[in-house]
Amino acid sequence: MKNILLILKHEYLTRVTKKSFIIMTLLGPLLIAAFYGIIFLISFSELSKTESKTLYVFDPYNSMEGQLPKTKSNYNFEFVTDTVVARKSISENDAQLLLHVGNQKGDSIQLIAKKGLSITDKQQLKEILSEHYFNSRLNKKGLSPGMIDSLHQKITMRDEMLSGQKSGIEIKSGIGYIGAFIIYLFIFMYGVMIMRGVTEEKNNRIVEIIVSAVKPFELMMGKILGVAMVGLTQFLAWILLSGIFVTVLSVAIGANSIDTNELQNMSQSIPQSQAGGLSEIIDMSQFQSLNFAKILIGVVVFFFGGFLLYSSLFAAIGSAVDSDTETQQFMLPVSMPLILGLVIAQIAVIKDPNSSLAVWSSMIPLTSPVVMMVRIPFDVSWAEIGISAVLLFSTFFLVVWLAAKIYRIGILSYGQKASYKQIFKWLRMKD
Amino acid sequence: MANNILDIKGISKHYTDKTALSNVSIEIPKACIYGLLGPNGAGKTSLIRIINQITAADEGEVLFNGSTLGPEHIQKIGYLPEERGLYKKVKVIDQLTYFGKLRGLTHREALERAHWWLKKMDLFDIRNKRIEEFSKGMQQKVQFIVAVIHEPELLILDEPFSGFDPVNAELLTNIILEMKQKGVTIIFSTHRMESVEKLCDYMALIHQSKKILDGKVTEIKQRYRTDKFELVSEKPIQFNHPGVELLSSGTTDSGYPMYTVKINQIKNNELIDYAMKQSELLSFNLYMPSIHDIFIQSVN
Numbered sequence: 001m002k003n004i005l006l007i008l009k010h011e012y013l014t015r016v017t018k019k020s021f022i023i024m025t026l027l028g029p030l031l032i033a034a035f036y037g038i039i040f041l042i043s044f045s046e047l048s049k050t051e052s053k054t055l056y057v058f059d060p061y062n063s064m065e066g067q068l069p070k071t072k073s074n075y076n077f078e079f080v081t082d083t084v085v086a087r088k089s090i091s092e093n094d095a096q097l098l099l100h101v102g103n104q105k106g107d108s109i110q111l112i113a114k115k116g117l118s119i120t121d122k123q124q125l126k127e128i129l130s131e132h133y134f135n136s137r138l139n140k141k142g143l144s145p146g147m148i149d150s151l152h153q154k155i156t157m158r159d160e161m162l163s164g165q166k167s168g169i170e171i172k173s174g175i176g177y178i179g180a181f182i183i184y185l186f187i188f189m190y191g192v193m194i195m196r197g198v199t200e201e202k203n204n205r206i207v208e209i210i211v212s213a214v215k216p217f218e219l220m221m222g223k224i225l226g227v228a229m230v231g232l233t234q235f236l237a238w239i240l241l242s243g244i245f246v247t248v249l250s251v252a253i254g255a256n257s258i259d260t261n262e263l264q265n266m267s268q269s270i271p272q273s274q275a276g277g278l279s280e281i282i283d284m285s286q287f288q289s290l291n292f293a294k295i296l297i298g299v300v301v302f303f304f305g306g307f308l309l310y311s312s313l314f315a316a317i318g319s320a321v322d323s324d325t326e327t328q329q330f331m332l333p334v335s336m337p338l339i340l341g342l343v344i345a346q347i348a349v350i351k352d353p354n355s356s357l358a359v360w361s362s363m364i365p366l367t368s369p370v371v372m373m374v375r376i377p378f379d380v381s382w383a384e385i386g387i388s389a390v391l392l393f394s395t396f397f398l399v400v401w402l403a404a405k406i407y408r409i410g411i412l413s414y415g416q417k418a419s420y421k422q423i424f425k426w427l428r429m430k431d
Numbered sequence: 432m433a434n435n436i437l438d439i440k441g442i443s444k445h446y447t448d449k450t451a452l453s454n455v456s457i458e459i460p461k462a463c464i465y466g467l468l469g470p471n472g473a474g475k476t477s478l479i480r481i482i483n484q485i486t487a488a489d490e491g492e493v494l495f496n497g498s499t500l501g502p503e504h505i506q507k508i509g510y511l512p513e514e515r516g517l518y519k520k521v522k523v524i525d526q527l528t529y530f531g532k533l534r535g536l537t538h539r540e541a542l543e544r545a546h547w548w549l550k551k552m553d554l555f556d557i558r559n560k561r562i563e564e565f566s567k568g569m570q571q572k573v574q575f576i577v578a579v580i581h582e583p584e585l586l587i588l589d590e591p592f593s594g595f596d597p598v599n600a601e602l603l604t605n606i607i608l609e610m611k612q613k614g615v616t617i618i619f620s621t622h623r624m625e626s627v628e629k630l631c632d633y634m635a636l637i638h639q640s641k642k643i644l645d646g647k648v649t650e651i652k653q654r655y656r657t658d659k660f661e662l663v664s665e666k667p668i669q670f671n672h673p674g675v676e677l678l679s680s681g682t683t684d685s686g687y688p689m690y691t692v693k694i695n696q697i698k699n700n701e702l703i704d705y706a707m708k709q710s711e712l713l714s715f716n717l718y719m720p721s722i723h724d725i726f727i728q729s730v731n
Contacts, residue, residue, distance in 0.1 A: 003533065010529050014521055205516030209577060212483040212510045213533040412485065425447060 003214040007222025008229070011197070015230045025234050029242040052076055053121070056086040057099045063106035067136060072128050090114055097121070106133050168290065169378075173350055175290070176374035179299060180345045182235075183306055183369050184338060190231040190307070191314040194223055195327060198318030198411070207411045216408040220400075224311045228304075291379055298376035298385060305392040306369025309399055310338065316403035319410035320423055341370030353378040363388050365395035402427060435494075436461045436585055436616045437482065442491035444477050451477035454491070455642045457635050459618065464611055466631035466648070467620040468722065473637045475620045476513065479587055482618075483510050495585075506535040509583030513590045513620075515574045519563040523554065523573055526562065527580055534581035541580065548576040552602075568599050575603065579610070586610065587618045592626060604630065624722040636726055644729050648722075655725045659718035660702060662690045666710040675702060687713055 015021055052074045057064070059079065068077045080086045083100065090096040094114055102108035111117065111125065138148055159167045198220075201207045210219055317330040344361045352358065353375045362371040362380075368388050376385070409426040437459040444452040452474045459465045469475050480486045482493060484505065493500040495507070518526055524545055531541030549555040552572045562570060571594045579586060588607075592600050607617055607630065619631060627634055628648065635645035644651065659678065662668070667688045670677045674697035680690045694702050699717075706712055720728070 006529075006532055014518070014525070018520070201516075203516075204519070205512060205514035206518060208485070208512040208514065208516065209510060209530065210533065211485050212508070213505055213530075412480075 003218045004222045004225070007214070007219055008226040011223050011226025012229045012233075015193075015227070016233060021230070021234070025237045026241070028234070028238045029245055032238075032242075033245070051095065054078060054093075054096045055099050055125075056080045056089070056096065057101070058083050058086060059101045061101060061104040061106075063101050063104055064132070065136070068132060073124060075125070075128070087112070099125075171290070172377035173374075175295070176353075176377045177345065177350075179373040179376075180342065180370045183303055183373055184342050186231055186235070186303070187307055187310045187338060187369075188335070190227050191311045193230070194227045194311045195314040195318035196324065197223055197227070198315050198407075199321060199324060199327070202319060202411050203322065211408075211411065216411065217400075217404045220312070220315050220404060220407050224308065224315060227311070228307055231307075290377060294379070294382075294385070295376055298372065298380075301385070301389050302369045302372050302376075302392070305389065305396060309365065309369070309392065309396045310334070312396070312400045312403040316406040316410070319407040320426075337366035338370065341367035345371050345374040350374075353380075359384070363391060365392045368392055434461060435459055436496060437618075438494040438497075439478070439482075440492050440494070442478070442481060442488045442493065444474075444481065444486070444488050450640050452481075452488070453640045455637070455640075456491075457642060457645060459616060460633065461616055462611060462614045463632040464607065464617045464619055464630050466627035466634035467618055467637065468622070468624060468627060468634055468726065469637035470622050473622075474640045475622075475637055476589065478637070479510075479589060479618070479620060482585075482587065483508060506581055507584045509534075509578040509581065509586040511575060511578040511586075511588045511591055513593075515571065515594070517562045517570060517573060517577070520561055522559050522561055523549070523565075524558040526573070527576055530577045531580040536581055544580050544582070545576065548580060551606075552576060567594055568596055571595055572599065575606075583615065585616045585618065587620070589620045590622075591619065592621075592623075624726055627722055634722070636729060638726075638730055644725070651725060652719055652722075655720045655728065657718065657720060658694050660692055660694070660699075661714070661716045661718050662692065662706055663687050663713040663715075664690075664706065664710040665713060668706055668709045670705075672697075672702075672705050675705065691718065 052071075054076045055078065057068060057077055057079050058081075068079070070077060083098065086098045090098050090112065091114055096114075097117060098112040100110040100112065102110060106129070109129065111122065113121075135145070135148060139145070159169060161167045201210070207219075214222075313334050317327055317334065320330065321327050341361065344357060344367065358371060358375060361367040362375050362384070369392065372380070372385070372388055406423055406426055410423075413426075435458045437457070439455060439457040439459075442452055442455045443450070455474070455478065467475050467478070477486070481488050482500070484500065484502070495501075495504045521529075524542075527545035527548075528538060528541040531544060532538060536544070546555065546558075549558050552575075554569060554572060557565075557569075562573065565573070575591075578588070591603060591607075595603060607619075611617060619627070621627065631648050633646065634648050634651065636643050646654075663683055665687065668690065670690070670692060674695050676693045676695060678691040678693055680688065683689050692702070703712070703715060706715075
């Protein structure tokens with residue numbers, strides 16, 4: 001125990017005093033902000049890009065009766081009577097398309113572009129045209145455009161639980177998903193750090209001196225816990241710095257005094273259907289639906305359980321190989337369940353946090369840290385949390401035992417090309 | 432009180448595809464320099480790892496000061512591995528205190544001793560530098576301090592002189608002798624046989640996982656003396672004596688005749704008398720076998 005603490009302290013101090021750590025800790029929030037800023041800018045500029053396209057409409061059956069609007073979103077429509085000229089024109093211009101209506105009913109339409117067209121174009125045009133046909137038919141039955149508009153109805157739906165509380169699914173999904181993503185990130189960043197550290201010690205042959213003084217198991221645990229502390233330090237620093245960053249930024253913006261009315265105007269200009277969703281997410285009363293004690297306990301249990309489980313696997317990999325480049329073949333099977341967990345979290349849990357896939361994958365130890373994190377805000381029963389946690393920690397002890405075996409032999413085996421066969425041989429070896 | 436610091440009794444160690452040690456027994460007396468000799472791959476490192484408790488023997492036992500080797504002895508053993516390794520990006524002083532503490536020292540003790548050794552090794556001024564900025568020779572010196580910082584009773588040196596220049600090798604030799612004076616036992620593992628003759632009091636030869644020879648170095652050499660002599664004379668000598676066998680003849684660099692002869696059941700002086708009658712003798716040497724010769728001879 002004393003040795004584990006000693007190693008923990010050494011691992012922690014040497015890592016947090018490194019220049020690269022300090023720089024990453026300081027720059028991290030800025031980098032993350034910049035990263036999201038760039039994503040936002042890209043998607044914003046892509047969405048707002050209104051490169052207008054010209055559509056030549058060839059309608060030999062006159063199904064539209066010449067009544068297509070001249071422009072709709074970023075498309076300009078133009079009726080033509082001859083496809084030859086239109087085809088020649090689109091062959092010279094990427095921004096031109098030809099719509100060829102194939103029958104009287106208008107339900108068979110050919111869309112021709114020089115190099116094919118984007119999926120967005122296809123979908124938007126389908127929508128525009130079917131809406132046009134629908135409206136023009138309603139029109140023929142005697143409904144004016146104003147009457148058609150008045151038939152559309154906006155619905156507000158409040159979701160409540162049996163207790164009468166708001167169910168707050170948006171905030172729950174948000175918290176769960178952020179938690180899952182942080183675990184995922186943490187395991188990858190710091191698990192790999194452990195793996196590198198082990199390989200470095202093995203390569204430098206330092207390990208031979210250390211294991212003549214302490215047990216390999218102590219070395220492994222000291223390293224895992226030390227790096228976990230490094231990770232926590234970095235994450236806490238990031239949260240703190242982001243908090244300061246946001247505060248400073250909002251004070252700076254506040255000094256510029258943006259008119260709150262302006263903000264309201266902005267939110268009003270957002271289409272009603274979206275604004276409803278937005279205000280629901282911001283709705284603070286949703287927080288009442290959260291079981292904070294359970295979430296906190298769950299986060300701690302699954303965060304540490306998951307990290308310990310995966311990092312002992314990473315440590316075992318690091319001990320088996322001679323260089324970083326050899327780690328690839330072993331990384332894949334270890335990272336797969338983690339990625340799978342995130343995919344399940346994204347798809348199944350958001351769809352139904354109590355689906356059987358979600359429940360099972362939150363019990364199976366390699367996926368449970370990520371999946372359970374997403375499920376916990378949805379008030380998973382204590383029994384389920386308990387079973388999953390017991391499974392997770394018993395697997396952790398089993399894996400640590402196996403990893404320590406690989407570690408003990410692996411760190412002293414140089415020059416042997418690590419393979420699965422070799423590792424199984426090590427597992428069967430006695431001391 | 433046992434006289435031996437280590438009693439190695441019938442140790443065997445098998446790996447899945449080869450045997451590293453088979454039934455090796457060695458006694459290592461206190462306060463001596465013990466040479467562990469053998470070619471690369473003979474099993475020396477496996478034996479050292481067993482003494483260091485990095486791996487366990489399959490059969491046999493090791494006694495440390497008369498009691499079974501256990502975790503409590505770790506602090507009494509110092510180890511300089513053949514493959515040297517230090518943390519490249521950690522300051523020398525932090526490195527030394529870390530290893531000292533792993534061997535049971537308190538922080539203060541580790542710091543004091545690290546300072547003492549750094550001064551002795553002439554590295555004190557660069558104690559706050561990182562190892563990666565050091566020359567190979569300086570790294571070797573730091574590595575040596577790691578092995579001795581906790582003042583072990585038993586110091587195991589695996590190929591200690593590799594990587595040392597002559598000046599630092601001399602420094603290291605003096606330190607080793609000094610430690611022996613203070614009662615430290617030093618196990619000196621090497622495949623370079625000649626380095627043993629100068630330093631070691633005792634030795635064991637290991638070849639293909641077996642011990643083939645051990646004992647006091649002077650006794651071994653005595654045991655393997657061959658009654659061979661080397662003569663250099665002014666004029667050529669004819670060896671027509673039933674008790675003298677001429678093994679080879681030649682000339683020295685300065686052109687004098689030189690002979691290697693072996694005597695059979697006659698005294699040394701008879702050989703000298705016989706030779707002196709024919710020519711003035713310039714030199715007459717008893718030909719002592721080198722450890723290397725002994726090794727070759729005992730392997731065959």
